[in-house]
Amino acid sequence: MGKKKINKDLKITEEKKPSIHTTISKKTYDLLVKYQKFKDKDGNFIFKRQKSKVIEKAIELLDNFYNPDKDNLQSIWNRARFELNMVLVGKRTLLSYISGDYQKALRENIAKDIIEWYKGKNIKDMSLIEILKSIKDIWLAANYFYKVDVEIGNKGSYQITFYHDFHSERYSYYWGDYFTTLLQEEKNCDIEIFGRTESLILRVSSFNQQ
Numbered sequence: 001m002g003k004k005k006i007n008k009d010l011k012i013t014e015e016k017k018p019s020i021h022t023t024i025s026k027k028t029y030d031l032l033v034k035y036q037k038f039k040d041k042d043g044n045f046i047f048k049r050q051k052s053k054v055i056e057k058a059i060e061l062l063d064n065f066y067n068p069d070k071d072n073l074q075s076i077w078n079r080a081r082f083e084l085n086m087v088l089v090g091k092r093t094l095l096s097y098i099s100g101d102y103q104k105a106l107r108e109n110i111a112k113d114i115i116e117w118y119k120g121k122n123i124k125d126m127s128l129i130e131i132l133k134s135i136k137d138i139w140l141a142a143n144y145f146y147k148v149d150v151e152i153g154n155k156g157s158y159q160i161t162f163y164h165d166f167h168s169e170r171y172s173y174y175w176g177d178y179f180t181t182l183l184q185e186e187k188n189c190d191i192e193i194f195g196r197t198e199s200l201i202l203r204v205s206s207f208n209q210q
Helices: 026-036 051-066 073-083 091-098 103-107 111-119 128-141 169-187
Strands: 147-152 157-163 190-195 199-205
Touching (some): 051 073, 128 147, 128 157
Antiparallel strands (some): 190 199
16 A cells, blocks of 8 residues: 555645834824825835835834943944033044144144035035035034024125034134134134133124125
């Protein structure tokens, strides 16, 4: 008698997912719909038009933010910036500080290098307002200031106001001298510095720039 061949059905079951029922704000719902329709550079739906996948990704990012791996340096910096109020310091600036000669940071100003890196072009090809707005973006990101306002005046004049929580007039004047060094060397500006314990105002005049 021959052996009977037995075929066994292989059952593939999907992961059983719990369901949740809740309400969210209209703003959050609109964002959910927006990302539900998000596409990659090839035109494919990243989340397959499924709101659940958007939520799963959002929770994953939230978990990574609050529980970063030791090698996830960007997540660590993000948390340190907001939770510990830390600032980003370049190596050259740090060396100037620990040498006891903070004026060296003014003489060897690296703001030009940072702005060129950020904008992806030579600072000589930038308008004055481009430079001022770049300073705003970069120094906010580095957490030296929590708010920066750039106002455009008449005939090539500008006012840029920096707000910080270091409670130090000396801190304000340091950055006033720092930005003045950059702007005078690169754009030949006339600058007035007004330092306060929690703010810095620069009035910048240049009749050769847009």
